[in-house]
Amino acid sequence: MRGRFFTDRNNGAAPGVVLINESMAKQFWPKQNPVEQRLTIGKHVGPEFDEPPREIIGVVADVRDGGLNNEPGAIMYIPAAQGRDGVMALNNRIIPITWAVRTKVEPFSLSAAIVGAIQSATAIFPWPTSAP
Numbered sequence: 001m002r003g004r005f006f007t008d009r010n011n012g013a014a015p016g017v018v019l020i021n022e023s024m025a026k027q028f029w030p031k032q033n034p035v036e037q038r039l040t041i042g043k044h045v046g047p048e049f050d051e052p053p054r055e056i057i058g059v060v061a062d063v064r065d066g067g068l069n070n071e072p073g074a075i076m077y078i079p080a081a082q083g084r085d086g087v088m089a090l091n092n093r094i095i096p097i098t099w100a101v102r103t104k105v106e107p108f109s110l111s112a113a114i115v116g117a118i119q120s121a122t123a124i125f126p127w128p129t130s131a132p
Contacts, residue, residue: 003035003058010079016054017079024074025059034059039076054078063100 001022010017018039025034034056042049062072101107101114 001059001061002033003056005058005060006079011081014082016052016082017057018054019058019060019077020056021060021072021075021077022062023072024076027074041076041078065100 003019005019006017018041020034020039028034029037035058037056038053039056040051040053042051044050060077063075064070064072066072101110103110
């Protein structure tokens with residue numbers, strides 16, 4: 001919606017960046033553009049979560065992953081390459097990594113192609129051998 005999305009340059013060696021959703025932008029920056037602002041994640045949670053502030057590089061549309069009848073909450077996204085081990089381990093115990101795909105065609109017609117693209121993007125996670 002505003003700003004930019006992640007690129008290959010947003011790797012583990014690069015300064016930390018974050019995308020936020022529209023709900024988070026409205027909640028915490030109601031009268032200003034949050035792009036280029038700084039956001040601290042994990043402060044005071046524990047040493048494995050503490051990290052320097054990240055730059056907000058973009059605002060993305062809300063995803064109603066909690067159900068179509070529920071208002072979306074404030075969400076932030078970080079590049080997987082910049083995820084700290086402690087944070088990633090905690091997140092995966094609470095809510096595993098989720099991929100959202102928007103399409104104009106019948107979603108299940110793309111299942112095999114989507115699974116293939118995710119498999120080629122990362123070898124970190126075990127994936128099923130066939131599309132759901």
